[in-house]
Amino acid sequence: MRLAAEGADVALVDISDSDVTAAEVAASGSRTLAIRADVSSETDVQSAVEQALSAFGRIDILVNNAAMTAPPRPFDQIGPAEWRRMMDVNTLGPYMLSRATVPPMRTLKRGRIINIVSATFHQGVPFLLHYVSSKGAMIGFTRALARELGNDNITVNAIAPGFTLTERIARQTERVEAFRRDNMRALSIKRDEVPEDIAGAASFLASDDSSFITGQTIIIDGGWAMI
Numbered sequence: 001m002r003l004a005a006e007g008a009d010v011a012l013v014d015i016s017d018s019d020v021t022a023a024e025v026a027a028s029g030s031r032t033l034a035i036r037a038d039v040s041s042e043t044d045v046q047s048a049v050e051q052a053l054s055a056f057g058r059i060d061i062l063v064n065n066a067a068m069t070a071p072p073r074p075f076d077q078i079g080p081a082e083w084r085r086m087m088d089v090n091t092l093g094p095y096m097l098s099r100a101t102v103p104p105m106r107t108l109k110r111g112r113i114i115n116i117v118s119a120t121f122h123q124g125v126p127f128l129l130h131y132v133s134s135k136g137a138m139i140g141f142t143r144a145l146a147r148e149l150g151n152d153n154i155t156v157n158a159i160a161p162g163f164t165l166t167e168r169i170a171r172q173t174e175r176v177e178a179f180r181r182d183n184m185r186a187l188s189i190k191r192d193e194v195p196e197d198i199a200g201a202a203s204f205l206a207s208d209d210s211s212f213i214t215g216q217t218i219i220i221d222g223g224w225a226m227i
């Protein structure tokens with residue numbers, strides 16, 4: 001919604017129906033397109049990128065935001081099938097989306113890839129081993145791809161949010177209370193994190209103001225992890 005408010009046309013790619021969000025984004029006056037796709041499917045990704053290109057004619061910015069998470073539990077209860085699915089969605093998906101969107105960015109001689117990772121990587125949060133590992137992998141991805149694409153004037157950066165009260169999390173009231181009780185004291189700024197805390201960094205990384213910044217991860221967690 002922030003990027004739309006600043007003039008971007010937005011293609012929303014999600015495995016579930018994002019029509020409501022698309023309507024909300026459209027209210028900002030920008031053109032929007034809701035595309036249902038599984039980011040871990042090569043054919044879905046190819047089709048999603050083709051739909052976005054045919055609707056808007058160009059792709060300047062890719063935000064790798066879609067991801068799965070899992071209920072917290074000890075690492076030995078995860079199992080290989082769930083581990084593979086986590087990696088497919090959270091790392092293979094961004095890889096395939098990057099591979100499909102870099103050619104149109106190269107045509108423009110400018111591009112922005114923004115990977116939404118997680119401060120759980122920096123904080124070493126337990127009981128989410130496959131999720132934390134997938135987000136750590138995306139920080140390595142961000143650095144290495146930044147080096148490959150620098151000469152194309154395409155930047156690759158990451159944003160690592162802390163525990164954020166998105167709609168999904170806010171509904172889990174027991175989890176929110178547990179975070180406030182057990183973890184809030186670790187934050188420098190002791191309040192709930194909300195999606196608006198993240199939007200400004202995404203806007204900055206998508207803008208010309210960040211044109212000489214690449215391979216970086218901005219941690220937005222109220223000053224818990226500091227590197």
Ligand SMILES: NC(=O)c1ccc[n+]([C@@H]2O[C@H](COP(=O)([O-])OP(=O)(O)OC[C@H]3O[C@@H](n4cnc5c(N)ncnc54)[C@H](O)[C@@H]3O)[C@@H](O)[C@H]2O)c1
Nearest residue numbers: 014015016038039065066067116118161162163164166168
């Ligand atoms: N909310 C938090 O506390 C928090 C903290 C750190 C990082 N993050 C990251 O921020 C991003 C957004 O998280 P959120 O809290 O809004 O979660 P969310 O579950 O509300 O949003 C994730 C979206 O990804 C979609 N998705 C899941 N699997 C998909 C697939 N295979 N193909 C396409 N779409 C798929 C879901 O349908 C959902 O709409 C994620 O990358 C998440 O890991 C969230």
